[in-house]
Amino acid sequence: MADIIHGATGAQGSPVLSALTAAGRTAIAAVRHPETVPDGIAARQVDLASVDSLASTYEGADGVFVHLPMGAPEVAAAQARAVVEAVAQARPGRVVISTSGQIVDQPGSPLQAPADSPIMTLIDGVTGSGVPTAVVAPRLYLENLLLPVVLGPVREEGVLRYPLPASFPVSWSSHLDVAEVVARLLMDASPTTGTVGVGHLPGLTGPDLAAAFSNHLGREVRFEGITPEAFGELITPLFGPAAAPVVDLYRALNAQDGNTIADGSSAQELLGLRPRSIGQWLEDLAVS
Numbered sequence: 001m002a003d004i005i006h007g008a009t010g011a012q013g014s015p016v017l018s019a020l021t022a023a024g025r026t027a028i029a030a031v032r033h034p035e036t037v038p039d040g041i042a043a044r045q046v047d048l049a050s051v052d053s054l055a056s057t058y059e060g061a062d063g064v065f066v067h068l069p070m071g072a073p074e075v076a077a078a079q080a081r082a083v084v085e086a087v088a089q090a091r092p093g094r095v096v097i098s099t100s101g102q103i104v105d106q107p108g109s110p111l112q113a114p115a116d117s118p119i120m121t122l123i124d125g126v127t128g129s130g131v132p133t134a135v136v137a138p139r140l141y142l143e144n145l146l147l148p149v150v151l152g153p154v155r156e157e158g159v160l161r162y163p164l165p166a167s168f169p170v171s172w173s174s175h176l177d178v179a180e181v182v183a184r185l186l187m188d189a190s191p192t193t194g195t196v197g198v199g200h201l202p203g204l205t206g207p208d209l210a211a212a213f214s215n216h217l218g219r220e221v222r223f224e225g226i227t228p229e230a231f232g233e234l235i236t237p238l239f240g241p242a243a244a245p246v247v248d249l250y251r252a253l254n255a256q257d258g259n260t261i262a263d264g265s266s267a268q269e270l271l272g273l274r275p276r277s278i279g280q281w282l283e284d285l286a287v288s
Contacts, residue, residue: 003065028057159222
């Protein structure tokens with residue numbers, strides 16, 4: 001018996017795999033290219049769009065951690081449908097889904113993922129299978145601040161530029177925080193179901209982030225809000241066409257008052273797990 005971890009060599013899956021193995025769990029990396037998995041880690045080659053491939057991997061599993069990779073919506077939709085069917089067929093012990101920052105727990109909000117979106121197809125379908133399902137719902141990832149176009153000016157100019165107003169509160173979290181929550185949800189004797197928000201409460205503002213960078217680096221760093229369009233110009237050389245939906249996201253966020261998780265469904269409240277401080281995160285990643 002083991003836990004199946006999708007994207008185990010990527011930003012989300014890798015720390016989940018590490019957290020589980022550190023706790024003595026048997027975890028299997030479900031990846032397209034098993035040769036990329038570190039030595040000593042069991043791996044299964046899977047096709048996220050193949051029901052047969054997924055179902056054979058899920059059969060007999062204690063748990064499954066899955067998130068939809070970035071890509072074309074039609075590809076993500078096909079992957080979501082395949083996972084739903086595979087879970088229904090194989091019936092693993094439990095499933096933990098990461099929203100990867102998409103909003104799924106604010107019905108009526110302009111930010112809420114549409115009912116027919118790939119992530120909602122995945123959540124509704126897996127939940128409807130009757131297999132115990134938890135949905136891990138972070139907001140913005142701290143790792144966004146490590147993009148060269150963000151971290152470079154912090155180092156060179158003492159300015160943290162980001163496409164949000166200075167007073168905009170966000171329940172920031174790191175991939176490490178999300179991994180701790182996912183691992184707990186996979187390991188707990190009694191499955192937690194429903195949405196579990198991950199991130200800081202109360203939300204942190206731009207100046208809060210800048211202050212943490214200042215303390216960590218030992219020199220003054222100030223926050224400067226920039227427009228989503230200006231941010232898009234910075235990231236397009238890195239992201240190519242994938243920059244457009246990022247710009248759209250920040251346009252939508254700028255029309256809101258904040259992007260925070262609900263206290264009652266937070267990991268703090270449900271699991272007693274708090275995200276690491278920004279300073280601790282910077283230290284853990286040895287940012288300099």
